[in-house]
Amino acid sequence: MSNLMSGSQILLECLVREGVECVFGYPGGVMLPLYDAMYEHPMRHVLVRHEENACFAASGYSMATGKVGVCMATSGPGATNLTTGLVNALMDSTPVVAITGQVPTRLIGSDAFQEADTFGITRSCTKHNFLVKTLADLPRVIHEAFYLAATGRPGPVLVDLPKDILQGQTHYAPVSSIHLPGYKVYADGHAGQIRRAAQMMWEAQRPLVYAGGGIVSSNAHNELRRLVELLDTPAVCTLMGLGGLPSSHPNFVSMPGMHGSYAANMGLTHSDLLIAVGTRFDDRVTGRLSAFAPHAKVVHVDIDPSEIGKNRVADLPIVGDAKRVLVRLVKALEELSPQYSSRSAEARRDWWRQIRDWQTEHPLTPEISTSEIKPQHVMKEVDRISGGNAIVCADVGQHQMWAAQFIRFNGPRLWINSGGLGSMGFGLPAAIGAQFACPNKLVFALVGDGGFQMALPELSTVVTNGLPIKIVVVNNGYLGMVRQWQELFYNNRLCAVTLDSFPDAEKLAGAYGFTGRTVESPADLQSALEEAVAEPAPYLLNIKVCPDENVYPMVPAGGAISEMILGPPQPVAVS
């Protein structure tokens, strides 16, 4: 096939070849040639209401499916609006390709109308970026972008396309191969290291699996489960790894870290071998590094060599893709099993008794009251309806932590949130992306009253596209997480955290043409959620929860994870 096509047509053809079904975008001047080509192209374009949300939606789409999400924006303000979404995808290793328009090549650098140095600005926001200056390079660059986004440690890749490239005509021939000589992906893991790791695992007395988002992105959940069962080890999943092992699995302990459970954090503190897979020893998990897992040797499996030893020295590093490594690790464990399994079962009994004791000592139990709606109660009800099967897209804040604590996920790609960047405004657009990806699944946008208002314009995207998203606003009238820190660490001097004038949910949703409802009594909570889910259309539930609830356990910033604040200070009897 070699025929005369415009750059825009070539771009669309390459997207089709990459299996793209839908893109999230927002047009503008320099993108007109592309949108003109899209006029007669079957590519589905979803018009969001702000470019940041195009990138968040593409991320939600990707996190729900594992496919590369695609977003588009025009030059200048369009491109700068994408940046938060790009950094978010970078921090959470989400494969996204962003296409931006740029002023014509001859005007680049001249402060032309709507010019921004997108290539320079997004260098540190992306895994890699490209500025295409020759039309002949376009198809190769697009395929390279997808390859880079999806392989190795996934991440966002941006392609900046000047208007003359989109407009220019050339003979198109499909790219037969791409070449990235400096892009090194070590996927398989070192055979000797894998064998040694298996031995260490059998020999450990108190092994603990510490699983991160890498399990989800490499689809290693089945292998992880097999490993956990073979060794009968307790497992903690990080915020990004939730669902990597089903929450209902008996070996699943919970999330560790700043708002992790007592048992998870004590498990880490007392373990003698951390089996860390697809995780990066983030400060929100480790607390004070010098006090983190002080008795443990560390087996660290990660696809990104620069993660190994970055925060915690690995006693046994394995650079590789979580799935590929775990497949071979499980095999190695099985081979050694006759030698070890009876001996290890005995050691494991004590370890499990200890873990169960911690769990009963300080269980993660949702607060529930009959007089007011506790935010944890909302999570409990969402969990009941979901049964571990719904997609839950959270925003950032207290509600996000409660959701991570109390909602179960029976598989990967159900829990979608902004972990590394913690970017408010993520929840609703991510739910849009997820619902496009999974039209038949129940999708919740579980958001705070703060983050929801950051994403408010996307309500029209939801309605226009008939997305039956259940928007659940956990409305505490505060920037709750910030209020919690001010209360606990700044003498309760609350400054700039009150969210007054939240709109009437019924009127707000009504103005957009769908149903909204405010819930204020715990007695109505369950039926309201059921009603929302029964509706084959979007639904806005504004749930007024008690405003001063805090997330516990909590490890103060810089503290050791074994030193958790387990609950609010108990009233002291005055004598």
Place this chain on the structure above:
Amino acid sequence: MLQIISLLVENKPGALMRITGVLTARGYNIESLTVARTLDPELSRMTIAVDVDPTLRQQVIKQMNKLINVLQAIDLTENAAVAREMLLMRVRAPLEARPAILKEAEIFGARVVDSSVDGFAVEATGEPEKLDEFVDVMRAYGDIEVTRSGMVAVCLEPRKLRLSAPIPKLDNYVGDHLAKGVLNA
């Protein structure tokens, strides 16, 4: 002590910015940076001298190796390597000081590359510390102006260069779904 990093990079726009970005993101100050094409005009060799906390040197190398445009980043700080720098100096000096200047230049192995009534321009290469000494000495003779190239280094041990092979693209054509009009009905 400065960390000396030698990089083999694709000669592409933005490559330099990505590499220095690894350092500037951590607030490191680059002492010197040189870059020029290699025998293969598509590639450049870069030498960076930078003040990095010793515990983070390996991390910096890993992060540089992670960059798509970097074919190889190696730490020469504790490896067998030769490091040299070039210096160009203009010396303004009265006529009577000239013979002594020429003598000093000779001692340091420097060459005169320009001469005029005002003075000389000299060129010297050597280890950076040696050039520091040369500068100190020449200062005594008059007004000087110095331009230094920054360090260039070469590793003395052979290093295996591992490159990725081309990735065939045609066979994973998956794009039939749109032609079938499944979407945008």
